[in-house]
Amino acid sequence: MSSHESTEQNGSASHDWPDRYHHIDQVLDKPGPRTDPGFAPGAEVKTFLRDTCKILVIGAGGLGCEILANLALTGFKDIHVIDMDTIDISNLNRQFLFRPKDVGNPKAIVAADYIMKRVPGVVVTPYYGKIQDKDDDYYLQFNLVICGLDSVEARRWINATLVNLVDPENPESLKPLIDGGTEGFKGQSRVILPTVTSCYECSLDMLNKPTAFPICTIANTPRLPEHCIEWASVLEWPKVHGEKKMDTDDPEHIGWLYSVAAARAKEFKIEGVTWSLTQGVVKNIIPAIASTNAIIAASCCNEAFKIATSSAAYLNNYFMLIGTDGVYSFTFEHERRPECPVCGGESVDISISREWTVERLIEMLVEKQDIQIKKPSLSTPDKQIYLQAPPQLEAATRPNLEKKVSDLVPEGGEITITASSLPFSLSLKIQYR
Amino acid sequence: MHDSESQDIETATTVLESQPDSKTRRYDRQLRLWAASGQRALENSRVLLLSGSATSASILKNLVLPGIGHFTILDDSLVTPRDAGNNFFLEGDSSIGKPRAEEVVRLLLELNDQVEGKADLRNVKNVVEEDPEYIKSFTLVIAHNLDLELLRKLSNLLWGSETDPALMVVSSAGFMAEFSIQFYEHCVMESHSDAVPSLRMDKPFSSLLEYTDGLDFQSMDPTDHSHLPYVVILVRALQTWKQSHDGSPPKSYAEKQEFKQHVLDMRLKLDEENFEEAEAQAYRCAIATTVPSEISSLFSHPALSAPLTPTSPPFFLLLAALKKFTEQPPHVLPLTSTLPDMRADTKNYIHLQKLYKKQADDEKTAFKGYLKEVLGGEEGVVEDAMVDTFVKNVHQLKILKGKKWGALDKEKTLLAQELSNAPNHASTHLAMSALLHYHAQSPDTDPTLEQLRTVAHSLVGQDVQLPEEFDVVAGEIARTPTAELPNTAAFLGGMVAQEAIKMITKQYVPITGYCVIDLVETSTAIVG
Numbered sequence: 001m002s003s004h005e006s007t008e009q010n011g012s013a014s015h016d017w018p019d020r021y022h023h024i025d026q027v028l029d030k031p032g033p034r035t036d037p038g039f040a041p042g043a044e045v046k047t048f049l050r051d052t053c054k055i056l057v058i059g060a061g062g063l064g065c066e067i068l069a070n071l072a073l074t075g076f077k078d079i080h081v082i083d084m085d086t087i088d089i090s091n092l093n094r095q096f097l098f099r100p101k102d103v104g105n106p107k108a109i110v111a112a113d114y115i116m117k118r119v120p121g122v123v124v125t126p127y128y129g130k131i132q133d134k135d136d137d138y139y140l141q142f143n144l145v146i147c148g149l150d151s152v153e154a155r156r157w158i159n160a161t162l163v164n165l166v167d168p169e170n171p172e173s174l175k176p177l178i179d180g181g182t183e184g185f186k187g188q189s190r191v192i193l194p195t196v197t198s199c200y201e202c203s204l205d206m207l208n209k210p211t212a213f214p215i216c217t218i219a220n221t222p223r224l225p226e227h228c229i230e231w232a233s234v235l236e237w238p239k240v241h242g243e244k245k246m247d248t249d250d251p252e253h254i255g256w257l258y259s260v261a262a263a264r265a266k267e268f269k270i271e272g273v274t275w276s277l278t279q280g281v282v283k284n285i286i287p288a289i290a291s292t293n294a295i296i297a298a299s300c301c302n303e304a305f306k307i308a309t310s311s312a313a314y315l316n317n318y319f320m321l322i323g324t325d326g327v328y329s330f331t332f333e334h335e336r337r338p339e340c341p342v343c344g345g346e347s348v349d350i351s352i353s354r355e356w357t358v359e360r361l362i363e364m365l366v367e368k369q370d371i372q373i374k375k376p377s378l379s380t381p382d383k384q385i386y387l388q389a390p391p392q393l394e395a396a397t398r399p400n401l402e403k404k405v406s407d408l409v410p411e412g413g414e415i416t417i418t419a420s421s422l423p424f425s426l427s428l429k430i431q432y433r
Numbered sequence: 434m435h436d437s438e439s440q441d442i443e444t445a446t447t448v449l450e451s452q453p454d455s456k457t458r459r460y461d462r463q464l465r466l467w468a469a470s471g472q473r474a475l476e477n478s479r480v481l482l483l484s485g486s487a488t489s490a491s492i493l494k495n496l497v498l499p500g501i502g503h504f505t506i507l508d509d510s511l512v513t514p515r516d517a518g519n520n521f522f523l524e525g526d527s528s529i530g531k532p533r534a535e536e537v538v539r540l541l542l543e544l545n546d547q548v549e550g551k552a553d554l555r556n557v558k559n560v561v562e563e564d565p566e567y568i569k570s571f572t573l574v575i576a577h578n579l580d581l582e583l584l585r586k587l588s589n590l591l592w593g594s595e596t597d598p599a600l601m602v603v604s605s606a607g608f609m610a611e612f613s614i615q616f617y618e619h620c621v622m623e624s625h626s627d628a629v630p631s632l633r634m635d636k637p638f639s640s641l642l643e644y645t646d647g648l649d650f651q652s653m654d655p656t657d658h659s660h661l662p663y664v665v666i667l668v669r670a671l672q673t674w675k676q677s678h679d680g681s682p683p684k685s686y687a688e689k690q691e692f693k694q695h696v697l698d699m700r701l702k703l704d705e706e707n708f709e710e711a712e713a714q715a716y717r718c719a720i721a722t723t724v725p726s727e728i729s730s731l732f733s734h735p736a737l738s739a740p741l742t743p744t745s746p747p748f749f750l751l752l753a754a755l756k757k758f759t760e761q762p763p764h765v766l767p768l769t770s771t772l773p774d775m776r777a778d779t780k781n782y783i784h785l786q787k788l789y790k791k792q793a794d795d796e797k798t799a800f801k802g803y804l805k806e807v808l809g810g811e812e813g814v815v816e817d818a819m820v821d822t823f824v825k826n827v828h829q830l831k832i833l834k835g836k837k838w839g840a841l842d843k844e845k846t847l848l849a850q851e852l853s854n855a856p857n858h859a860s861t862h863l864a865m866s867a868l869l870h871y872h873a874q875s876p877d878t879d880p881t882l883e884q885l886r887t888v889a890h891s892l893v894g895q896d897v898q899l900p901e902e903f904d905v906v907a908g909e910i911a912r913t914p915t916a917e918l919p920n921t922a923a924f925l926g927g928m929v930a931q932e933a934i935k936m937i938t939k940q941y942v943p944i945t946g947y948c949v950i951d952l953v954e955t956s957t958a959i960v961g
Contacts, residue, residue, distance in 0.1 A: 019513070093463050185931065223783070299952075315955040326959060327932070
């Protein structure tokens with residue numbers, strides 16, 4: 001393995017100068033009042049941290065840059081990082097491993113090079129691509145995984161993957177997952193022990209619902225500048241450009257949307273369509289600053305350090321921060337959800353009207369905050385109800401959309417829901433009211 | 434940089450902006466939080482850091498990235514092997530032996546070429562004693578892990594007058610940390626709070642009343658009826674309610690429920706969603722529009738009873754004008770022009786929005802009249818942009834009262850009270866203070882838990898029983914009294930920079946008291 005060779009070449013000993021870890025060794029050389037009695041201070045834990053432990057960082061953006069720097073300084077020396085993005089100029093106000101000359105280059109590679117240049121002896125192995133490209137064997141090689149992502153879908157994927165990885169016969173298969181997220185002055189970090197603590201999917205209902213404007217408002221009664229922008233991007237773009245995909249990073253595309261939205265706003269005498277707002281609405285931009293990312297990334301890395309070394313108790317299991325009015329934070333234990341489709345195993349009881357069609361049921365599933373499935377396919381143990389793909393099966397099952405669920409599934413019967421974006425299936429137990 | 438708020442309909446829709454310049458694109462994600470005005474404040478600020486420790490460098494990183502104007506690191510030490518191991522803004526062992534401030538400044542400046550940075554290699558103690566005006570020339574002074582004597586001098590120095598820079602005092606030991614901000618007073622116009630301004634539905638201004646009165650709810654087209662904005666519905670509903678209730682709005686719980694039903698009874702069809710929205714907003718009618726007590730309490734500020742002149746702080750000139758404004762009927766705050774979105778067709782909504790905008794403009798003109806009165810007839814003293822900001826945020830103004838650094842530790846009863854209210858977090862503060870006091874007496878030794886207990890008792894009083902939590906947090910501090918862990922440094926770096934940004938931009942609300950941090954249980958709290 002290449003990483004093994006590089007560990008030997010660049011490994012800790014050759015780069016460690018005397019006193020390099022003076023500060024950190026103070027917590028590795030003796031326990032504190034809240035340290036697990038099993039903690040063995042001294043050489044062994046240092047060797048594990050610096051020579052053995054392999055950690056995966058998912059995301060090399062706002063949180064990722066901070067996470068990589070913190071891990072490197074605390075003594076993790078075999079770090080892997082995955083990110084599918086390239087650097088944009090708007091990243092530079094917080095993603096401090098990148099410079100203007102790096103714009104357009106892959107985040108994972110630039111970040112890895114920077115860390116290795118700055119912190120002697122640390123090996124960072126980048127992968128410029130998607131987490132979904134990697135298989136179970138890849139994820140099994142790590143001791144810990146830290147996520148600094150802005151995508152719910154990617155988080156659900158890695159969470160489900162790590163939960164599925166757990167083999168009760170093999171304790172090594174349980175990979176602690178530390179997840180951080182920020183939005184403006186707010187953020188959270190949490191520790192997930194797959195199958196032991198609540199998982200990401202358990203807390204899906206805590207997410208804010210994304211603002212969605214009803215299509216009839218956009219089409220007929222616009223009132224806000226946002227309505228005009230949605231009109232331009234959702235209705236006018238496909239009408240004018242047909243199949244051509246909108247690229248929200250292309251200034252020409254944003255410019256077109258902005259001018260179309262501004263014209264509509266003028267027609268309806270609506271104020272406030274600007275370039276910045278247009279970009280904000282179509283890209284769903286979330287404000288992001290260095291300071292919040294620093295706090296949350298530090299918290300994530302601190303948990304990784306405590307878990308890797310047992311030098312102090314770790315977070316159980318959720319830290320929430322709001323920094324707008326003073327500093328408010330809340331540390332609590334998020335409970336597992338027995339009916340969690342990923343780690344719970346029990347089927348979800350759902351009560352619907354006998355009159356509901358399959359289409360109505362799908363509509364409800366898409367809207368349901370604790371499920372959030374975009375294009376669900378439905379089947380029972382003995383038949384397919386509706387499949388989104390492939391096209392032949394979609395066409396074959398489409399007539400079912402108008403049928404009543406009660407004609408297809410008996411009282412107490414189960415429906416299995418799958419979706420291409422999710423690496424798990426959800427089981428619904430149907431009751432009629 | 435553009436400001437979406439200040440564009441009127443003509444410029445917004447006839448002159449199209451081109452793609453923003455590279456500076457605006459670089460700062461886009463933060464401009465959405467503090468806008469061009471906050472950015473300008475940052476760019477005009479000068480921050481002084483006392484020490485080039487890992488924590489100081491982390492704080493500065495989060496100020497350099499968003500683009501403060503200038504920073505200086507005052508530090509006469511050379512990089513030690515220990516420093517080189519825990520500070521990202523040193524180049525590993527190759528930085529050892531070089532001046533620490535110079536190395537850290539050089540590497541921080543790579544993050545943003547808009548920022549000016551300077552290394553000052555003088556001794557902190559000497560500068561505090563011999564060149565106090567230099568220290569006072571900054572916007573903000575931040576000190577990390579300074580000793581007690583120096584902190585006392587510094588805090589005295591910057592407690593001379595209200596115009597002295599705020600002082601942020603940061604201390605850390607292993608997984609434990611705390612910081613506080615010393616300031617006299619901090620006035621915030623843009624607190625970005627969740628407070629919702631009144632829509633005046635209970636005290637409709639004349640054009641709103643006229644508009645509502647001109648609508649014949651009964652005979653209008655059913656589609657138009659289902660497009661009536663809830664503001665109009667509620668103004669009418671409250672009018673008719675008052676007619677049958679001796680001119681009084683709904684008061685008791687039962688009356689409020691009845692009022693909701695009254696709103697729903699106005700529907701022509703059961704599925705009119707605008708009336709459902711009106712029902713959901715009906716509670717607002719039961720809250721009389723007055724001057725909220727949080728705002729009227731500001732009027733008793735001593736600055737308003739002293740004579741105001743054009744050189745008085747603009748915030749107090751504006752506050753004095755506000756006081757005059759609210760003394761006139763209808764005794765309300767100036768109207769905030771932003772109308773929330775509501776179910777309505779475009780025509781109704783835009784018309785209503787215009788009414789609010791016109792009224793808000795008229796009231797702003799009246800407000801400016803009072804401002805002129807406050808200034809004895811002089812005009813143009815306060816910039817129009819600031820008047821706009823003040824009036825727009827008038828329902829969420831805040832004046833924070835600060836304390837001198839260390840004040841809590843001198844008030845034994847208060848400290849003891851904090852210990853009984855929040856034993857865990859107050860113990861963290863007490864233990865951090867005990868560490869500072871211990872090192873003042875025995876600079877080069879590490880305390881035991883027992884020694885920290887002894888010092889803590891001397892601070893809080895011998896007769897006060899230390900809570901059991903004290904041993905836990907003080908035990909943690911005794912484990913690592915001088916350790917500066919990279920994760921703690923990074924955590925503090927984010928927290929302190931965040932509060933510094935709030936102080937500099939005068940937006941959002943900074944902490945008062947001590948923010949204590951425990952990174953074993955991963956919690957923060959405010960003490961004192």
